[in-house]
Amino acid sequence: MLRPAFLSALAAVLVAGVAGCTPQPMDPARAARxxxxxxQRAQGPTGNVTIGANSREGPFFGAAIGLSSDYLSGRDPVAVYEECVYQRTGALPIRPPRL
Structure with missing residues (x-):
């Protein structure tokens, strides 16, 4: 049978361990960035094109297009920003987005 003192100590360790696992809010400036x-990705498609040449392979070409789920669902970029900041910090944004 377990002693009451041992059970109390075990409970204290478990509570401290769970409290240490709770996520800490992110710095508001980092969250804003x-x-x-x-x-910005919610505003429209993103993409890049790469063109070049080198002595081993000769000329090369590459292209990439990105579509965010926020853009595809037609979400307002400002609403995306505000919701994102709130989820990361637990508070409203400290400044408007720079879009």
């Missing part, structure tokens, strides 16, 4: 990137 990350969420601005997401809001």
């Amino acid at each position: 990350l969420c601005e990137e997401r809001a």
Whole structure:
């Protein structure tokens, strides 16, 4: 049979362990930067084109197009930004997005 003192100590360790696992809110400035990137992707398709040449392979060409789920669902980029910041910090944005 377990002693009450042992059970109390075990409970204290478990409570401390669970409390240490709770996520900490992100720095508002960092959240704003990350969420601005997401809001920019919600504005429309993104893409890049690569053209070049080198002595081993000769000429090369590459292209990429990106579509975010926020863009495809027609979400407002400002609403995407505000929701993203709130989810990461637990508070409203400290400044409007720079889109």
